[in-house]
Amino acid sequence: MKPRRGYIVPVGGAEEKIGALAILRRFADLCGGSNCSIAIIPTASMQSETGGRYEKIFTDLGVRDARVIPIAHRADCEKREWLDVLDEVNGVFLTGGNQLRLSTMIGGTPVAKKLRLRNAEGMHVAGTSAGAAFLCEHMIAFGKEGASPRARNVTLAPGLGLTNRIIIDQHFRQRDRLGRLLTALAYNPFAIGIGLDEDTAGFIAPDETLEVVGSGALTIVDPSGLEFSSMARVRKNDAVCLIGLKLHILDQGSTFNLHTRVAAAAPVIAKRV
């Protein structure tokens, strides 16, 4: 039997770290709860305490073994010790910070290869903020704020590549990023745009169903019916013309199937986790 790929879990940043911890708790449960091990990759962050903080949170949530893999140089990504850890854990959590620290230090190394391979075999991978941006094949490296798409307000770079079906943006409503997500889609409307508010996550199951968890909204921009994009003719700061986008704003418990592109609201009595 072909192994089922693991979940891919982008989080919009600033997820609850005290109180209910809906997102982190859900991820820990998904990985196996008290019976599981989770590796934390804090590479995106410049703050030395980031990894330890998540180690404590996951341990407090009852995870058997939560440990930091301290990757700070490309050479770290060749170390047998860390590759062995990635072979054993049930889940990996990528912290926030700067996504270019992830792509420049991990991209093209044995650790990147191992993460892709293990996710294909069933290991779950979550990332928050910069960690979320890095998950996909096409990563928003940086950009400008504002609700309208402008020709050059977004810079894309290759990411980890767990999926190429979606392009993720995070801190979405808090930093007014609809414009740059639309610009990213305007280049080539094959991917689906996912805008994640803070404390909001999309749990993407192996069957390509995404479920929303958290206190904010998840914005879906589906360009599959796009009739026109002006990106081939716009100049530097021009507004971009896009005709025929489909938009969904989803809250906790709502789902979206990335394959069929069908959205569904949460059942009336949604269980609050």
Next chain:
Amino acid sequence: MKPRRGYIVPVGGAEEKIGALAILRRFADLCGGSNCSIAIIPTASMQSETGGRYEKIFTDLGVRDARVIPIAHRADCEKREWLDVLDEVNGVFLTGGNQLRLSTMIGGTPVAKKLRLRNAEGMHVAGTSAGAAFLCEHMIAFGKEGASPRARNVTLAPGLGLTNRIIIDQHFRQRDRLGRLLTALAYNPFAIGIGLDEDTAGFIAPDETLEVVGSGALTIVDPSGLEFSSMARVRKNDAVCLIGLKLHILDQGSTFNLHTRVAAAAPVIAKRV
């Protein structure tokens, strides 16, 4: 038996159109010569005669059936007529122009899907200039000239996605584009950079061996041994620091294996096609 993928053939632009026509002749032969059919997609070009010109060249080279698929709007990419043509032909040739016309008009449509599927089944796909840029998963949309990498001198966008192993730049020596290719690799050093001079092509076989055909050079930048990229910390127009790149300059008959990353010079008595 699993079908063998077709060749992927990026051409650096301005390939010989009178005389020996080494590249176009080689592509026609690869597709089956007098027994084959080739579809030409002139979508990148704004000039109405582009498609017809290649139709005539391929017909003069003895191709049984060379025909233009005139895609000028996204709606054209849904037409049964063109999808049927793509089901029958042995090869597809994408002309030059502006690669953003290709990604905005074809990206995410049934034609893009068909091109990927048929290439996986054995149909050969070549592209010149803009057509070459569009072939891969990560496409250089535009950028600035100059031999040194600068933080923001390149804009990447999703391409057709026949392979994600390489990032292509064209008119390479003629337009001094080493800098922008290096910048593209600096974001995430997993792909191999391929710089194509004019009248120069890389014929990438199903086994991932690339062979150089044409009168110019093909530049390979292999970042697999990269020790450091400063892309996570550079500002707008800063120079980018990259340590540990490998560089090969290949001429006609030389090969490079994209899987093993081994380059080999042409045999001493290279056959001139």
